[in-house]
Amino acid sequence: MDQVSPPAAAPTRAEHAERTAAYLHAGEERARRLANRGPIRFGADGRLHPDILESYWEHGFYVFEGVVGEAELQELRADADMMIERAPVRPGADVDRHGRPALGRDYAREPYTMVKPLSDLWGGTDKLNGRHPHRMVQPRADADAPEHVVFLMYGMCEAMPAALRVYGHPQLLAVAEAINGPDFVPYNDAIFVKQAGVGGSVAWHQDGVTHWDSPEWDEGIHGFNFQVQLYPTTPANCLWVVPGTHKQGRIDIPRRVAENGGDEKLPDAVPLICRPGDVTAVNRQMLHASFANSSPDIRISITMGFHRRRSVIGQRGKLNMGADQVYDEQRIFERSAVIQVAIDARRQRFPDEMPYSYLPFSGLEERFRYNRETVERVIRDYNTKDLAI
Ligand SMILES: O=C(O)CCC(=O)C(=O)O
Numbered sequence: 180m181d182q183v184s185p186p187a188a189a190p191t192r193a194e195h196a197e198r199t200a201a202y203l204h205a206g207e208e209r210a211r212r213l214a215n216r217g218p219i220r221f222g223a224d225g226r227l228h229p230d231i232l233e234s235y236w237e238h239g240f241y242v243f244e245g246v247v248g249e250a251e252l253q254e255l256r257a258d259a260d261m262m263i264e265r266a267p268v269r270p271g272a273d274v275d276r277h278g279r280p281a282l283g284r285d286y287a288r289e290p291y292t293m294v295k296p297l298s299d300l301w302g303g304t305d306k307l308n309g310r311h312p313h314r315m316v317q318p319r320a321d322a323d324a325p326e327h328v329v330f331l332m333y334g335m336c337e338a339m340p341a342a343l344r345v346y347g348h349p350q351l352l353a354v355a356e357a358i359n360g361p362d363f364v365p366y367n368d369a370i371f372v373k374q375a376g377v378g379g380s381v382a383w384h385q386d387g388v389t390h391w392d393s394p395e396w397d398e399g400i401h402g403f404n405f406q407v408q409l410y411p412t413t414p415a416n417c418l419w420v421v422p423g424t425h426k427q428g429r430i431d432i433p434r435r436v437a438e439n440g441g442d443e444k445l446p447d448a449v450p451l452i453c454r455p456g457d458v459t460a461v462n463r464q465m466l467h468a469s470f471a472n473s474s475p476d477i478r479i480s481i482t483m484g485f486h487r488r489r490s491v492i493g494q495r496g497k498l499n500m501g502a503d504q505v506y507d508e509q510r511i512f513e514r515s516a517v518i519q520v521a522i523d524a525r526r527q528r529f530p531d532e533m534p535y536s537y538l539p540f541s542g543l544e545e546r547f548r549y550n551r552e553t554v555e556r557v558i559r560d561y562n563t564k565d566l567a568i
Pocket residue numbers: 371381386404417418467468469480482
């Protein structure tokens with residue numbers, strides 16, 4: 180972990196909350212004027228309703244309302260709480276705060292990213308291919324704040340049975356198909372945990388790092404991310420996006436901030452305000468960020484990304500994946516198998532629901548049932564095979 184302590188001149192948590200209030204309110208008004216939210220709807224042909232697709236491509240994001248019901252939400256929250264409770268007591272520790280072995284000490288990839296309260300882990304650094312060039316305001320935390328807080332959790336399909344099941348959600352996978360085609364492939368998953376009064380920020384960035392200069396470049400080439408919201412999201416703790424930026428190519432972020440007087444509160448951004456169980460879809464080329472959570476409300480967002488297959492095949496590792504890795508047919512097949520196992524895990528838990536039929540695994544369903552053998556063969560350390568571009 181590489182942390183930067185807030186400078187002495189930084190606002191306190193309370194000052195930050197006060198100084199951002201008017202901007203948060205104005206952003207909420209802008210967001211409410213956009214017509215890109217509602218339940219997932221399908222047309223007569225069973226495909227995602229074309230109005231939704233059109234709105235997604237116009238704005239670069241959509242808020243699907245009421246996708247996950249209360250019973251499933253409770254299972255997701257319980258699993259997320261378990262994972263937070265079992266985080267190392269401090270970065271690098273082997274035990275959690277109760278003295279038990281921390282979760283994931285046997286995982287190939289560390290499942291936790293911890294940060295100092297209200298800090299910005301990536302802004303202004305060259306981490307993650309340098310895609311977060313501007314450092315966000317890092318308020319000073321309250322005196323009783325912990326030294327480190329859980330910020331990101333990885334490996335949910337291995338650690339959280341309820342999250343594996345939501346990964347196989349038939350309506351969400353139908354949306355992934357509508358956006359990326361029936362042979363869509365997974366990218367990664369990560370759970371953003373913005374704890375009340377201490378959650379860190381995510382500096383302005385666009386996610387994609389591979390195809391900006393490609394002759395094939397278009398507004399969908401870097402895929403999209405869902406976020407399943409476990410709690411209400413508010414302008415103070417949620418993700419903010421600048422509508423339409425997915426069509427603009429690579430954006431000069433330092434310049435945008437400079438043109439705003441050096442202020443990170445960009446004037447045309449809108450907050451993704453959700454109820455629990457709502458799911459956002461955000462194009463990975465959108466300019467987006469979230470501010471330090473100086474508010475009294477927690478946000479937990481289960482984030483899972485999907486790509487077009489042709490955007491990924493033959494590419495080399497980027498972001499958290501090493502450049503020595505090549506995304507060949509085998510790699511894509513093995514990582515995509517997590518989706519098929521997730522579909523079956525969901526079928527076992529919700530037998531009355533019609534499972535999603537995932538084209539790349541058509542005819543292979545029996546080999547990818549959810550059971551002890553596939554947990555070992557497919558799910559264990561699955562995120563070492565993420566398809567980051
Ligand atoms: O949810 C957040 O705060 C950040 C999400 C994000 O940056 C992403 O999904 O790329």
